[in-house]
Amino acid sequence: MEDLEKWVAAGDIAREVLGKALDLVREGVRLLQLAEELESYIRRMGAQPAFPVNISVNEVAAHYSPSVNDEAVIPPGAVVKVDVGVHVDGYIADTALTIALSPRHAALVDAAQHALREALSALKAGARLSEIGSAVERAVKARGFKPISNLSGHSMSRYVLHSGKSVPNVHTGARERVRVGEVYAVEPFVTEGAGYVVETDYGAIYRVLSVRSTGIRELDSLLRDLWRKYRGLPFSERWVYREMGEEGLKGLRRLVSIRRVYLYPVLVEAGRGAVAQFEDTVVVTRRGIVNTTRVLELCRR
Ligand code: MN
Ligand code: MN
Numbered sequence: 001m002e003d004l005e006k007w008v009a010a011g012d013i014a015r016e017v018l019g020k021a022l023d024l025v026r027e028g029v030r031l032l033q034l035a036e037e038l039e040s041y042i043r044r045m046g047a048q049p050a051f052p053v054n055i056s057v058n059e060v061a062a063h064y065s066p067s068v069n070d071e072a073v074i075p076p077g078a079v080v081k082v083d084v085g086v087h088v089d090g091y092i093a094d095t096a097l098t099i100a101l102s103p104r105h106a107a108l109v110d111a112a113q114h115a116l117r118e119a120l121s122a123l124k125a126g127a128r129l130s131e132i133g134s135a136v137e138r139a140v141k142a143r144g145f146k147p148i149s150n151l152s153g154h155s156m157s158r159y160v161l162h163s164g165k166s167v168p169n170v171h172t173g174a175r176e177r178v179r180v181g182e183v184y185a186v187e188p189f190v191t192e193g194a195g196y197v198v199e200t201d202y203g204a205i206y207r208v209l210s211v212r213s214t215g216i217r218e219l220d221s222l223l224r225d226l227w228r229k230y231r232g233l234p235f236s237e238r239w240v241y242r243e244m245g246e247e248g249l250k251g252l253r254r255l256v257s258i259r260r261v262y263l264y265p266v267l268v269e270a271g272r273g274a275v276a277q278f279e280d281t282v283v284v285t286r287r288g289i290v291n292t293t294r295v296l297e298l299c300r301r
Pocket of ligand 2: 094153154185187279
Protein backbone atom coordinates (compact mmCIF):
# COMPACT_ATOMS: atom_id res chain seq x y z
CA MET A 1 0.00 0.00 0.00
CA GLU A 2 1.82 3.08 -1.26
CA ASP A 3 0.19 5.62 1.06
CA LEU A 4 0.71 3.55 4.22
CA GLU A 5 3.49 5.83 5.44
CA LYS A 6 1.16 8.85 5.33
CA TRP A 7 -1.47 7.11 7.46
CA VAL A 8 1.36 6.14 9.84
CA ALA A 9 2.72 9.69 9.95
CA ALA A 10 -0.69 11.02 10.99
CA GLY A 11 -0.93 8.29 13.63
CA ASP A 12 2.47 9.17 15.13
CA ILE A 13 1.43 12.79 15.58
CA ALA A 14 -1.98 11.90 17.00
CA ARG A 15 -0.35 9.64 19.59
CA GLU A 16 1.99 12.46 20.64
CA VAL A 17 -1.02 14.71 21.12
CA LEU A 18 -2.81 12.16 23.30
CA GLY A 19 0.39 11.79 25.31
CA LYS A 20 0.26 15.52 25.98
CA ALA A 21 -3.42 15.22 26.93
CA LEU A 22 -2.45 12.62 29.56
CA ASP A 23 -0.15 15.23 31.13
CA LEU A 24 -2.63 18.12 30.94
CA VAL A 25 -5.96 16.66 32.03
CA ARG A 26 -6.62 17.38 35.69
CA GLU A 27 -9.33 18.84 37.89
CA GLY A 28 -10.05 22.52 37.30
CA VAL A 29 -8.46 22.83 33.84
CA ARG A 30 -10.59 24.76 31.35
CA LEU A 31 -11.76 22.61 28.43
CA LEU A 32 -11.22 25.58 26.10
CA GLN A 33 -7.58 25.96 27.12
CA LEU A 34 -7.01 22.20 26.81
CA ALA A 35 -8.55 21.93 23.33
CA GLU A 36 -6.67 24.95 22.00
CA GLU A 37 -3.38 23.74 23.41
CA LEU A 38 -3.77 20.30 21.81
CA GLU A 39 -4.90 21.75 18.46
CA SER A 40 -1.97 24.14 18.31
CA TYR A 41 0.36 21.26 19.16
CA ILE A 42 -1.00 19.40 16.10
CA ARG A 43 -0.25 22.42 13.91
CA ARG A 44 3.21 22.90 15.42
CA MET A 45 4.04 19.34 14.38
CA GLY A 46 3.24 20.20 10.78
CA ALA A 47 -0.19 18.53 10.59
CA GLN A 48 -3.78 19.78 10.80
CA PRO A 49 -6.64 18.81 13.08
CA ALA A 50 -8.93 16.40 11.15
CA PHE A 51 -11.68 17.66 13.49
CA PRO A 52 -11.80 19.87 16.60
CA VAL A 53 -10.41 18.18 19.71
CA ASN A 54 -13.38 16.57 21.50
CA ILE A 55 -13.33 16.63 25.30
CA SER A 56 -16.36 14.78 26.60
CA VAL A 57 -16.84 14.64 30.37
CA ASN A 58 -18.74 12.01 32.41
CA GLU A 59 -22.13 11.19 30.77
CA VAL A 60 -21.26 13.23 27.69
CA ALA A 61 -20.25 10.54 25.20
CA ALA A 62 -19.07 12.40 22.11
CA HIS A 63 -19.00 15.54 19.95
CA TYR A 64 -18.31 18.02 22.74
CA SER A 65 -15.69 20.51 21.68
CA PRO A 66 -15.43 23.81 23.54
CA SER A 67 -17.33 26.76 22.04
CA VAL A 68 -15.88 30.26 21.58
CA ASN A 69 -16.25 31.46 25.18
CA ASP A 70 -16.60 28.07 26.84
CA GLU A 71 -16.31 28.39 30.63
CA ALA A 72 -16.47 24.66 31.42
CA VAL A 73 -13.73 23.16 33.59
CA ILE A 74 -12.88 19.56 34.38
CA PRO A 75 -14.88 18.73 37.51
CA PRO A 76 -13.50 16.72 40.46
CA GLY A 77 -13.60 12.94 40.01
CA ALA A 78 -14.49 13.23 36.31
CA VAL A 79 -14.21 10.65 33.55
CA VAL A 80 -12.62 12.60 30.68
CA LYS A 81 -12.54 11.38 27.08
CA VAL A 82 -10.10 13.13 24.77
CA ASP A 83 -10.69 12.35 21.09
CA VAL A 84 -8.13 13.68 18.63
CA GLY A 85 -8.11 13.79 14.83
CA VAL A 86 -4.97 14.59 12.87
CA HIS A 87 -4.51 14.75 9.14
CA VAL A 88 -1.39 14.95 7.04
CA ASP A 89 -2.34 15.90 3.48
CA GLY A 90 -5.79 14.37 4.05
CA TYR A 91 -4.53 11.09 5.58
CA ILE A 92 -6.31 10.84 8.92
CA ALA A 93 -5.60 9.42 12.36
CA ASP A 94 -8.59 9.29 14.73
CA THR A 95 -7.74 8.22 18.27
CA ALA A 96 -9.12 8.64 21.76
CA LEU A 97 -8.46 7.77 25.37
CA THR A 98 -10.22 8.13 28.70
CA ILE A 99 -8.75 9.48 31.91
CA ALA A 100 -10.52 8.69 35.19
CA LEU A 101 -9.75 11.21 37.93
CA SER A 102 -11.42 9.02 40.54
CA PRO A 103 -10.73 5.34 41.32
CA ARG A 104 -14.52 4.89 41.28
CA HIS A 105 -14.34 4.74 37.47
CA ALA A 106 -11.25 2.53 37.14
CA ALA A 107 -13.27 -0.59 36.26
CA LEU A 108 -15.23 1.29 33.58
CA VAL A 109 -12.04 2.57 31.96
CA ASP A 110 -10.47 -0.86 32.19
CA ALA A 111 -13.51 -2.42 30.47
CA ALA A 112 -13.22 0.07 27.59
CA GLN A 113 -9.52 -0.75 27.15
CA HIS A 114 -10.33 -4.45 27.19
CA ALA A 115 -13.07 -3.87 24.58
CA LEU A 116 -10.65 -2.10 22.22
CA ARG A 117 -8.10 -4.90 22.66
CA GLU A 118 -10.74 -7.52 21.77
CA ALA A 119 -12.02 -5.47 18.82
CA LEU A 120 -8.49 -5.15 17.43
CA SER A 121 -7.87 -8.88 17.65
CA ALA A 122 -11.15 -9.57 15.79
CA LEU A 123 -10.31 -7.09 13.04
CA LYS A 124 -8.60 -8.76 10.08
CA ALA A 125 -9.07 -8.95 6.31
CA GLY A 126 -12.09 -11.13 5.57
CA ALA A 127 -13.67 -10.80 9.04
CA ARG A 128 -17.29 -9.72 9.24
CA LEU A 129 -17.68 -6.27 10.80
CA SER A 130 -20.43 -7.73 12.96
CA GLU A 131 -17.92 -10.14 14.52
CA ILE A 132 -16.04 -7.11 15.84
CA GLY A 133 -19.28 -5.82 17.36
CA SER A 134 -19.88 -9.20 18.97
CA ALA A 135 -16.35 -9.22 20.41
CA VAL A 136 -16.87 -5.77 21.93
CA GLU A 137 -20.28 -6.64 23.35
CA ARG A 138 -18.98 -9.85 24.90
CA ALA A 139 -15.91 -8.15 26.43
CA VAL A 140 -17.93 -5.30 27.93
CA LYS A 141 -20.78 -7.38 29.33
CA ALA A 142 -18.30 -9.80 30.92
CA ARG A 143 -17.07 -6.83 32.98
CA GLY A 144 -20.61 -5.88 34.03
CA PHE A 145 -21.00 -2.82 31.79
CA LYS A 146 -22.87 -2.02 28.56
CA PRO A 147 -21.50 -1.08 25.15
CA ILE A 148 -23.12 1.99 23.59
CA SER A 149 -25.16 0.43 20.81
CA ASN A 150 -25.75 3.51 18.66
CA LEU A 151 -22.15 4.70 18.42
CA SER A 152 -19.73 2.92 16.13
CA GLY A 153 -16.33 2.98 14.51
CA HIS A 154 -16.05 3.83 10.83
CA SER A 155 -14.06 3.32 7.67
CA MET A 156 -12.01 6.31 6.54
CA SER A 157 -10.41 7.47 3.33
CA ARG A 158 -8.36 10.47 2.33
CA TYR A 159 -10.16 13.64 3.60
CA VAL A 160 -13.18 11.50 4.53
CA LEU A 161 -13.77 10.73 8.21
CA HIS A 162 -16.73 8.38 7.69
CA SER A 163 -16.37 6.70 4.33
CA GLY A 164 -19.34 4.34 4.47
CA LYS A 165 -18.73 1.24 6.58
CA SER A 166 -19.47 1.06 10.32
CA VAL A 167 -17.68 -0.95 12.99
CA PRO A 168 -20.46 -1.77 15.47
CA ASN A 169 -20.00 -2.05 19.23
CA VAL A 170 -22.71 -4.72 19.52
CA HIS A 171 -23.70 -7.82 17.55
CA THR A 172 -25.69 -6.67 14.49
CA GLY A 173 -25.71 -9.61 12.10
CA ALA A 174 -24.45 -7.31 9.32
CA ARG A 175 -22.67 -9.28 6.59
CA GLU A 176 -20.15 -6.69 5.35
CA ARG A 177 -16.52 -7.74 5.61
CA VAL A 178 -13.17 -6.06 6.23
CA ARG A 179 -11.13 -5.71 3.00
CA VAL A 180 -7.43 -5.24 2.29
CA GLY A 181 -6.67 -1.58 1.59
CA GLU A 182 -9.31 -0.22 3.98
CA VAL A 183 -8.67 2.05 6.95
CA TYR A 184 -10.81 1.89 10.08
CA ALA A 185 -11.28 3.83 13.28
CA VAL A 186 -12.26 1.32 15.97
CA GLU A 187 -13.89 2.87 19.01
CA PRO A 188 -15.76 0.95 21.68
CA PHE A 189 -17.79 3.13 24.06
CA VAL A 190 -18.65 1.61 27.44
CA THR A 191 -21.11 2.81 30.06
CA GLU A 192 -22.69 2.08 33.41
CA GLY A 193 -25.90 3.70 32.08
CA ALA A 194 -28.63 2.69 29.59
CA GLY A 195 -26.33 1.69 26.72
CA TYR A 196 -27.27 4.27 24.10
CA VAL A 197 -26.82 7.98 23.48
CA VAL A 198 -29.29 10.75 22.74
CA GLU A 199 -28.77 14.08 21.00
CA THR A 200 -28.74 17.39 22.87
CA ASP A 201 -29.69 20.70 21.28
CA TYR A 202 -26.22 22.23 21.47
CA GLY A 203 -22.92 21.77 19.70
CA ALA A 204 -19.91 23.65 18.35
CA ILE A 205 -18.63 21.30 15.62
CA TYR A 206 -19.69 21.81 12.00
CA ARG A 207 -19.18 20.23 8.59
CA VAL A 208 -19.91 21.45 5.05
CA LEU A 209 -22.71 19.37 3.49
CA SER A 210 -23.07 21.06 0.12
CA VAL A 211 -21.46 23.96 -1.75
CA ARG A 212 -24.57 24.54 -3.88
CA SER A 213 -25.18 28.28 -4.24
CA THR A 214 -27.33 29.88 -1.55
CA GLY A 215 -28.30 32.79 -3.81
CA ILE A 216 -26.67 35.19 -1.32
CA ARG A 217 -23.21 36.39 -2.29
CA GLU A 218 -21.71 36.72 1.23
CA LEU A 219 -22.96 33.29 2.27
CA ASP A 220 -21.63 31.69 -0.91
CA SER A 221 -18.26 33.23 -0.24
CA LEU A 222 -18.20 31.94 3.36
CA LEU A 223 -19.31 28.50 2.17
CA ARG A 224 -16.58 28.32 -0.48
CA ASP A 225 -14.04 29.49 2.06
CA LEU A 226 -15.05 26.75 4.54
CA TRP A 227 -14.91 24.11 1.80
CA ARG A 228 -11.47 25.26 0.68
CA LYS A 229 -10.13 25.09 4.25
CA TYR A 230 -11.80 21.96 5.60
CA ARG A 231 -13.38 20.14 2.64
CA GLY A 232 -15.80 17.65 4.19
CA LEU A 233 -13.93 17.46 7.51
CA PRO A 234 -15.48 18.78 10.76
CA PHE A 235 -14.36 22.18 12.03
CA SER A 236 -14.87 24.27 15.15
CA GLU A 237 -16.86 27.47 15.53
CA ARG A 238 -13.74 28.69 17.39
CA TRP A 239 -11.72 28.46 14.16
CA VAL A 240 -14.36 30.42 12.24
CA TYR A 241 -14.55 33.05 14.99
CA ARG A 242 -10.77 33.45 15.07
CA GLU A 243 -10.62 34.27 11.35
CA MET A 244 -13.95 35.98 10.73
CA GLY A 245 -15.26 37.13 14.10
CA GLU A 246 -18.93 37.56 14.96
CA GLU A 247 -19.90 37.96 11.28
CA GLY A 248 -18.45 34.55 10.49
CA LEU A 249 -20.47 32.94 13.28
CA LYS A 250 -23.65 34.63 12.06
CA GLY A 251 -23.05 33.34 8.54
CA LEU A 252 -22.27 29.89 9.88
CA ARG A 253 -25.62 29.75 11.71
CA ARG A 254 -27.47 30.81 8.55
CA LEU A 255 -25.67 28.09 6.56
CA VAL A 256 -26.82 25.54 9.17
CA SER A 257 -30.44 26.73 8.90
CA ILE A 258 -30.46 26.24 5.10
CA ARG A 259 -28.65 22.89 5.39
CA ARG A 260 -25.43 23.76 3.62
CA VAL A 261 -23.56 23.10 6.87
CA TYR A 262 -24.27 20.40 9.47
CA LEU A 263 -24.05 21.10 13.21
CA TYR A 264 -23.08 18.01 15.20
CA PRO A 265 -25.25 17.75 18.32
CA VAL A 266 -23.44 16.80 21.52
CA LEU A 267 -24.33 13.19 22.42
CA VAL A 268 -25.09 12.21 26.02
CA GLU A 269 -25.69 8.82 27.59
CA ALA A 270 -29.45 8.21 27.78
CA GLY A 271 -29.36 7.04 31.43
CA ARG A 272 -26.82 9.75 32.35
CA GLY A 273 -24.28 7.02 33.09
CA ALA A 274 -20.55 7.76 32.85
CA VAL A 275 -18.96 6.79 29.52
CA ALA A 276 -15.44 5.59 28.66
CA GLN A 277 -13.96 5.28 25.16
CA PHE A 278 -10.70 4.16 23.58
CA GLU A 279 -10.05 4.45 19.85
CA ASP A 280 -7.36 3.42 17.39
CA THR A 281 -6.91 3.86 13.66
CA VAL A 282 -5.83 0.77 11.74
CA VAL A 283 -4.83 0.14 8.14
CA VAL A 284 -5.67 -3.26 6.65
CA THR A 285 -2.74 -4.34 4.49
CA ARG A 286 -1.99 -7.55 2.63
CA ARG A 287 0.52 -8.35 5.38
CA GLY A 288 -1.90 -7.72 8.21
CA ILE A 289 -3.24 -4.91 10.36
CA VAL A 290 -1.13 -1.79 10.97
CA ASN A 291 -2.30 0.06 14.07
CA THR A 292 -1.17 3.66 13.47
CA THR A 293 -2.11 5.08 16.89
CA ARG A 294 -1.60 2.27 19.49
CA VAL A 295 -3.31 4.22 22.22
CA LEU A 296 -3.23 1.36 24.74
CA GLU A 297 0.59 1.43 24.76
CA LEU A 298 0.37 5.08 25.77
CA CYS A 299 -1.85 4.23 28.73
CA ARG A 300 0.62 1.63 30.05
CA ARG A 301 3.30 4.28 30.45
MN1 MN B 1 -12.49 9.80 17.41
MN1 MN C 1 -13.86 7.96 15.21
